[in-house]
Amino acid sequence: MEPLTRTSNEILFEIAKKLPAKDVLNFSFTNRLLYTVCSQDWVWKHLCFRDHGVNFIGPDTTWKKFYYSKDINEVCRHLSAIDEKESLQQYYSVAHKCRIKECNVPNLWMCLAKGCSVVGCGRSGDQKGHAKQHYKMDREHGLVIQIRTLQIWCYICDKWIGIPKSRPAEKAKVNAIAGLICTNRPNLQMEVALNLQMEVALNFRRQRERDFEEEIPNDSKCVLVSKTWMTDWCSFMAGCPLPGPVDNRNLLLANGSVNPDISFPENFLIVSMNTWAYLEQHYGVDGRMLSEGASQILRYRCCVA
């Protein structure tokens, strides 16, 4: 039998591709030749897809590092089936109108599945949900791009994909799709950015309305949001620049504890944990979450009344 060192590189690559990852790693410690073969980034790229179904990566990492990172289990692997160039063609080749003839809902989503590009309307409020219905007819068609913001939603993962809080690999892939659609179209790029800011703000407002409608149980936690940040946010709704991350530091003493003299609603407002999660995901947070039990919050409310 031929010793491994005399086997051609191609065959060694083929062998490496079929081994479990831990054996590829052990294989690479055997000798210099095997080290060279098993350290090739594309061997690890192959393993990332074979073992995790992920074929996209973020900046400043290698496929080998990515293979062993937590991130690989947290990204939406359904994005692996999406080709940026095809998404670009799909976006410009279909009419931006709901697939249901008589439906005139303006908030539209396009299916990103290969060769599909069906457009349907959203599902919140009084929209008709024709995009989700399309997914229900074919569960492989889980990824949709919002026409006016280029944001991506995955029905299978049931979440936003590539938002500020997502893993770098996922963000890079989504940015590549949106970036290609906007290439050489500075007006579209500006319009999309503005639509996106407005969409996030409106969702936040909807979420707050829900906080008021649904009674918060006594034992659940609520989160404080600085009035200063909320005022900035209200100014944004009136046409001023976008507020930065939620910043609650003006509610704290120098030692980091909550200032006992702050009061509701002069210094802070209250949101549910769900609303806070939304803020954290879409605006980001400077500092830490300040939470209190609902009964405590009710006490604040009573003080005001």
Ligand SMILES: [Zn+2]
């Ligand atoms: Zn997904």
Ligand SMILES: [Zn+2]
């Ligand atoms: Zn589809």
Ligand SMILES: [Zn+2]
């Ligand atoms: Zn529709």
